[in-house]
Amino acid sequence: MTQAPAFDKPKVELHVHLDGAIRPETILYYGRKRGIALPADTVEELQTVIGMDKPLTLPGFLAKFSYYMPAIAGCREAIRRVAYEFLETKAKERVAYVEVRYSPHLLANAKVEPIFWNQAEGDLTPDEVVALVCQGLQEGESAFGIKARSILCCMRDQPRKSDGGLPSLPTWPDPPGPGLAEPGPSPAPHPDILSSLRAGPWDTSKSPELPRQNQNSLPACFSPASMLLPCQHASPQGAWATVTSSEQHSQGPARLQGPLRGAGVHFPCPRSGPGERYPARKLRPRAVKPLAPQSGRPRPWLESRSQRLAHSRFLSSNDITGYGYEVPALALGGDETIEGSSLFPGHVRAYEEAVRSGVHRTVHAGEVGSAEVVREAVDKLRTERVGHGYHTLEDEALYQRLRQADMHFEVCPWSSYLTGAWKPETEHAVIRFKNDKANYSLNTDDPLIFKSTLDTDYQMTKRDMGFTEEEFKRLNINAAKSSFLPEDEKQELLNLLHKAYGMPCSASAAGQHP
Template sequence: MAGNCVEVAFNKPKVELHVHLDGTIRPETILDVAKKRGIALPTDSAEDLARLCMLCKPATLTEFLCKFHHFMHVIAGDLTPDEVVDLVNRGLRAGENTFRIKARSILCCMRHMPNWSMEVVELCKKYRHSGVVAIDLAGDESLNCEAHPGHRKAFEEAVRSGVHRTVHAGEVGPPSVVKEAVEVLKAERIGHGYRTLEDRTLYEQLLKKNMHFEVCPMSSKLTGACDPDFTKHPLIRFKEDKANYSLNTDDPLIFNTTLDVDYSITQKYMNFTEKEFKRLNINAAKSSFLPEKEKKDLLNRLFDAYGMKKPALKGGTENSRDIQLIMSTHSE
């Protein structure tokens, strides 16, 4: 698996904001669940199953999504969405205590299922004090909110209720999808956002707003979202412009990646330095959806780990350390 022999580019605490729970499952876990449920798989070897689920060369977003068909039927049980959210949050709390990290969930709507979105935002509201920190929207970017108003209504309710918002946009879709995410859905962060660079006016507006981009280097290569030549990646422009962004794995099972792999890629092909790694992680912490006090505690942990002087606080807009998990309430 990835990361066993990779050179560690940044051996310090990191903040990851964009990683899908259904794309992080260990092959061993899939096999265990399949055995308990009496579900036959094409192999009983964890290594062979991992290879079956992986994308190993640049493909398309459709080919990427097809990889989930190998195992989603195993983990999609008979639980209600409410039960799933509750159990995931319990698991994340246990992980927080065991590994001394921050781990929270984001509930994700799907563009092709607008009739789900109101239920998703209601779950966000119900579990906002138990681990859920935001709502998201992912899927086919050609399906806009004008044709599918269910998403707009759900995100309007999120705004009214004070639920944080992030949206997958500009990964393979045009800049207009990013514009819709910001102006219609009131997104506070953009998942991926690479195509924003094709609209200079929009990009400059988002730079001024300090919009956060959740960048996924290995993912963007293997889904065909970006040029497979990392030296031409949009992230380089983000870095040059001092944009607000984070580095993320997206779906480590499918892309056979780890944070160390993605950080190594940016160091090797994009000339990232330790100074830039520190800057992007501080910005990621500030852009996280943690409660303000936890954000401050997280930022202070980062400043200590990085040997940086803690800046004077101005009205409480400082932030925190480690991992937030994006959870899908669906299977594709």
């Protein structure tokens, strides 16, 4: 019998890795399609090889990625599909908003050194990886009624990728409309970091449409007037997706199973009920917007903060891609046991530039490392959130300082057990966070490897740690307030959660944590 969810209400997830959340079926499909050997031939066998049932060291856990990433890395179609399917999975878990992180360099095979996963050199750059992930996420948003943002992740053992290696994006203009002035030139690249990769126009010949062989089997309840069909054009003017009735939503079910995915047709997804899912956004064009302000064209989605950042070649927090999609933040992840890795010059310079540019920041710290690693993340890298952070409790003064500063801890309970970050014979840090009414969230981290869902972490904390529904509500509201959304979108998310939780929206002032 299927277990009832521990918290069957809309949730917020802030710490999950895209490359650790791939479907085994997708890995097997692209392994076969691309002729890449995998350690297993069936889903069950693959899960046995790459999944974890017992704790390993953090380096041992990280080694799991080498088994399956060669099937995905370097493949445009696979990367876009992984991002799209990720949001389908999260929507089924009743996640209203998710921030997913990944390193574009781990998925690229050009303009990156070394090339990871023993790939041959190809032509997929980190810039294009970002564009593909953004496109897949945006299509997933529209299809599944979920809101998402992505975070670019630096790796502790690759400081050169941080120092000048994070991608800039192509700079196609908006398609001109009636009475709209042509955009001016793009700004000059930033002289030092976060801008060394200069991407040219999107090469549509390398991004094939999804298969369309099953279109005849679409359910009749989906009206053609509401369809969004994959499109490819050689010019930015032609890169608008075709929507014959952009405001019309089909009244059919909100699922895209089997033949729908195979058909490559994407539908605006109606919500299943008030407060059930975050309202789907209209797809914006697939051509890339310039980062420079455009004279003569109002841009209402820009706030004054991001307008001030518009000339930065770093990915600003509100308007950075031509897919109408946002990459709001920078993360540092990887093997925390590498001594001094938080202070490698490349990472420090990247975070200094992020601070100067007003870009949000989070750092994996205090998972298996000491409280000193957390201190470095806060004082040297000026992180706004701490990934994991369990060992902060080793330094009571530091913990009290961060708690008073309302620092958000991205807690991953099941992950902490399997990576050895938490020993079951000791009290988990999240219990202290709960008892102290600290600011934290519950997250999956790498559900593919941990063979888990978000409900796994909720069940664990409810069954073994005494968590209540009221605490689940509190921590999700705190997660929304600590998200890297712009303030207006953050308030929309808070209103949605309060309505779903039966709480007054007046209590949802952003920045005031319960």
